[in-house]
Amino acid sequence: MAKSDPNRILRLLPIVVGGLGAVLLLINRLLTSDITDSQARADVLGVILSGVLILTGLLWQQVQPQPPDAVELIGEEGFVLAPDLPERIKIELAWASHLLLTNTVTRSLVVFYQGQVLLRRGILSTKSEVTIGPILKRVLETQKPVYLVNLKVYPGKIEFDYLPENTQGIICQPIGKEGVLILGANAPRSYTKQDENWIAGIADKLAVTLGEVMGNE
Known part of the structure; x- marks a missing residue:
């Protein structure tokens, strides 16, 4: 709507x-x-x-710009953590995802680290596996975020089939050198520069914790 x-x-x-x-x-x-x-x-x-x-x-x-049109994302709300995660990682992921869902326009998010999905939260797609496509690969290689402001105009949107099918905007934020924080919004052009800085800071915090805990396993 x-x-x-x-x-x-x-x-x-x-x-x-x-x-x-x-x-x-x-x-x-x-x-x-x-x-x-x-x-x-x-x-x-x-x-x-x-x-x-x-x-x-x-x-x-x-x-005065018109506010972007928001939609109701298709999917079920959920909170899914990878099994057998250390307790410290579970707490960190729960904290970070809660902040992003309540303080930004994010409605769906995925934490992908060391080749596995650690967290899915918000409005979830039926597909849970993350396949690394050209956009995600570029983020991992360059260590620079990618913001797709209006997903429907990007041909590469098909690689994000693990997010709700009508996701309007996406930010792919690197988590150190081994992971990506993938955020989906329900309106195009809805992330502000302040949101992007906020997301980058949380991703850096996750990178430190994940590196300390999972890097020692």
């Missing part, structure tokens, strides 16, 4: 008021038989004010 714009009425208000004012001025002018100089000046001023209001409303429509 598309997310409505909560400021839509406010954005349209100057156009409505300006248009109404212009119509009332016209009606008043038509119903007045004798036009005095003062009324003529008042009419000119009213037309100018109405024009300014209408122009302001039109500018607001262009300057």
Whole structure:
């Protein structure tokens, strides 16, 4: 379901008021038989004010961006951890995923590390296995995140079949040199720069913990 714009009425208000004012001025002018100089000046001023209001409303429509349309992701909500994980890893993954799901637009996430899926949380797809495609491979090789702002325009989206099929945006954030944090949003262009910095910080924290615990196994 598309997310409505909560400021839509406010954005349209100057156009409505300006248009109404212009119509009332016209009606008043038509119903007045004798036009005095003062009324003529008042009419000119009213037309100018109405024009300014209408122009302001039109500018607001262009300057203030419409919020991206959100959808209801297809899938079941869940929280799945890989079996036999150390308790410290379970706590760290639960903490990190909770923060991401409650403080960013993320609705589905996967932690992929050392060739296995450690965590799936949020709205889950029926497929649980992660197959490394070109995008994920590039993230692992370059150690740089990839943000697909509007997934439906990317042909490479087929490699993310382990996320809900109608996922709108994806961030692939490296976890050290051996893993990737994959985040799915329910609206395109919805992650802010602050979100990206927040995600990078959590991924770095996970990299330290996973490296210390799983690197010693």
